[in-house]
Amino acid sequence: MQLVEEEKNLLKLFSSYISAEEESLNTLKSDLQTLELSVNSEDPERAMNDPVAVYKLIRRLRIKWLSILQSTPISLQSDFQEWLQSDLPKFPSEEDLEAAAFGLIRWQEKYKLYPENIGTPLSANEAFYVGKVAYQQKNFQHAFHWFMHSLRLLYRSESLRPIQGVTRQQLLEYLGSSAYHYGSPSVTIDFNKHLLHLDQIMQFADTEINLLELFGGYIDAEEENLHFLKGNLQTLKWRINSEDPEKSMSNPTEAYKLIKRLRHDWLFILQSTRISHYKVDIQEWLHSDLPNFPSEEDLEGAALGLIRLQEIYKLYPENITRGAHFSSDEAAYVGYFAYQHEKFQHAFLWFLYSLKMLNHPKSLHPIESDTKESLLHFLGSSAHHFGSLSVAVDVYQQLLKLDPNNEEIRNKLNETNSTLQLQNRTLEPDINTLSTTHSTNSYEALCKGDTDQRTSRRQRALSCRYSTGGGNPRLILAPLKEEIEWDEPRIVRYHDIISDKEIEILKNISRPQLSRSEVLIEQEGAVSNIRVSQSVFLEDDAIVVVRVNQRIADATGLSMETAEPLHVQNYGIGGRYEPHHDTLDAENDRIATFLTYMSDVEIGGATVFPEIGVALKPKKGSAVFWYNLHKNGTVNSKTLHAGCPVLLGNKWVTNKWIHEFGQEFTRPCSLSEWE
Ligand SMILES: O=C(O)CCC(=O)C(=O)O
Ligand SMILES: [Fe+2]
Structure with a gap:
């Protein structure tokens, strides 16, 4: 279920990403249109001789184009950077912009023009910048007139979307300051120091035409990409919607x-x-x-x-x-x-x-x-x-x-x-036909969920009870919920033997240490296909491990002295463990297994006993326990068991393998052949 939720989140994220892409593309398009308009509205011949047009051209390049280019993705930026560095001076520098503003002021002085008389319309920002240049040169009268003009333009042109805008507040402050300083000796500007050459200006104009092309191509590419993304979104939505979430959770396909x-x-x-x-x-x-x-x-x-x-x-x-x-x-x-x-x-x-x-x-x-x-x-x-x-x-x-x-x-x-x-x-084998040699393997049948009638009736007759482990003081206040899963061999399930919190801690300790499980009977170090899972042995370092071990001792009444450390195992989809006995055929063998389920499994992943036809479904927080050895120390062949393939879900278990030595008083051995 979690994955389905995750995908829904992704779909939302992706949809909003596409909307954002679309919006940013639309902004870029309208910027491009504005720029195209300003370029085309200028008569190139005249522009070169018109200081207002020159100023506007250079300012456009420095302010608008730079900010646009900086907002485009890396790929275009590096194209642009390369192009910038290739053959300078194609692009105006900050000084060129200043020079263009001076050009304007010089022209004004010559013809005694006020900003509002210069004919070619300017924007509030353009006017503000000229004012600032004059102000920096301590020409406060010019500065004052330009700031005034800018303020007027600002009131008039609310509708135009400025890419970077001057505010009224700023203008009022500059106006005040210019008026205050007016009267202090005026500085004459050395206009010759700031002269733009005609061929330079022509190059800038070319630059802008190039940029328009570059940018137009970029927008087309963006548009195509957006179209592609939208197609993908459509496909994914369709694929998701054609699925019934209920069904998809119960179906490995x-x-x-x-x-x-x-x-x-x-x-x-x-x-x-x-x-x-x-x-x-x-x-x-x-x-x-x-x-x-x-x-x-x-x-x-x-x-x-x-x-x-x-x-x-x-x-x-x-x-x-x-x-x-x-x-x-x-x-x-x-x-x-x-x-x-x-x-x-x-x-x-x-x-x-x-x-x-x-x-x-x-x-x-x-x-x-x-x-x-x-x-x-x-x-x-x-x-x-x-x-x-x-x-x-x-x-x-x-x-x-x-x-x-x-x-x-x-x-x-x-x-x-x-x-x-x-x-x-x-x-020659017929590759088109799957061989139907009938599978009599009851492991597979059990995993498929084909429990035979006999088994399930017998299983239903078995009982549930509360256990205090024969009066164990730790269990009197919190008795264990015990269920007999099978009578011979006896398989007991303990419900709620471990809390969700303890499970989380155990998983967190294990995760970084998990490695593909190895099975002893395989060649050394070979990763096995018999057991497809990841596992780790946890030493008793963590309090939670000590506590869980103690609980197992309490429930089983067996000594943990010679038991193996807690073994945590994780199976992903397809993870399984083919039929096996837990015994090692050694002295001090694994007398019993205490298998705790640390997760539910959506489909598959049962622990099955093919010899007796028993299938145990993983249930989070519960554990199953059985003796692998008869009382006489021989292997009980009926304890052959397997972990079925996980078809859907993430299976976590932890095993405690309890050994023979140390159990002499709790499970005395017997000489009988069948016990
Ligand atoms: O995962 C299971 O259900 C069984 C695991 C098992 O048998 C084992 O690890 O020895
Ligand atoms: Fe096992």
Whole structure:
């Protein structure tokens, strides 16, 4: 359920990201329009001789363009930076802007013009800046007139959206100060020091034309990207809405699709976001602990879970995806995992399905997709590995039709053909048909949930009671809720043996130390496929570990002196532990197992006992306990058990393996052969 919530949040985040992108694009577009308008409204010939136009041009470049360019994504900025540095002076410096303002003042002095008489309209900001330049040069009279003019313009032009605006407050302060200083000896400006050359101005004008082009191209690219993002949003919304959340939680196919979507589609989309604060949010969120975000291993687990399900039920991709709308890319990914795990027949069937979906009219535009060619490659290779050489030959021939010059394929085709000549075709396995040799494996049947009638009736007859562990003082005030799950061998379940808080602490201690579990009977150090989970032994350093051990001692009445440290285990989707005995065939063997469930599991993940047909469903906070050894010290073969594949959910358990030594008084041994 958490993942579904997570995805809803992502959808919201993504939608608001798209709106923000859209808004920022619209702002940029209107900026561009304003700029285009100012550029086009100027007659270039005249502009070069008109100090107002020159001033406006330079100011536009320094103020508006700079601020726009600085708000665009890095990629454009670096283009721009490069371009700036390549061939200076194309872009006006701050001094050039100052010079242009002087040009204006000089012109005013010459013709005795007040700011309002200069003809070409200026904005409040443009006027303010001229005032500031005059003010800095201590020409307070000019400054005063420009500030006044700016203030008037400010009142008049409320409607224009200034990119960076001067405020009334600022203007009033400058006006006051200019008036105050007026009367102090005026400084004559050395205009010659600040002269702009005509060819320089022409270059600036060219620069602006270039920028308009650069920026226009950028906006087109942004627009295209936005269109693409919107398409993705549509696809994802459609995929999410076509799912019934109830159903998706009880169906491993939907679980796989959800995880695939989160791992691939969402990650891909999130990493392509560009608006800076979303980028930061998303990066932070990606690098935080992400407890609810599936890992690549979860995706692998979910795909393997599907394949496992297919194996147990003999299902074809068509059966498993019925009503689930698998897209080509979703199917191909199951194929990859099957291929990686050398399940070539399943791989073949999934690639075939993916190929069919590639051109399916109902199939929506996939976010990442494979080409027909790459799917054919995998198909051929899977058929080859499976031993269906004639099918492989067919596929290679199709590939060659697509790419007649591919020597590698031609060689493969020839090689496979000649092997095929030597081989008896009737011996070739049929890759299109799943073998139906009936599975009599009751482990699989139990995991599927097929408990036989006999078992469930017998189980129902068993009882529940409160236990004080034979008068243990620690249990008198808080008796244990004990349920007999099975009578022979006796399997007892203790409910609420551990609190949610203790569970959280144990998980937190374990998480950083978890590593892929190894099984002793395998070669040393080999990561096992028998037990697919992560585990760690916790020493008694933490108070919570000591407390849990004490509780186990109280419940079982056994000594923990020779027991192993608490063993915490985590299984993701697809995680499992094939049938085994916990015993080690050693002196001081594991006499008993106390298995505590630290999570519920949405689907799958039961602990099953194939010899007696018992399936124990994980229930958070409860524990099950049984003796692995008869009283005479021999292994009770009926305690063979397994952890079923987790089809959906995250399974956490902790094991306490209790050993023989030290139990002489609590569980005296017997010489009887069957006890
Ligand atoms: O996870 C389970 O249900 C069983 C675990 C188990 O049998 C073991 O770790 O020895
Ligand atoms: Fe076990």
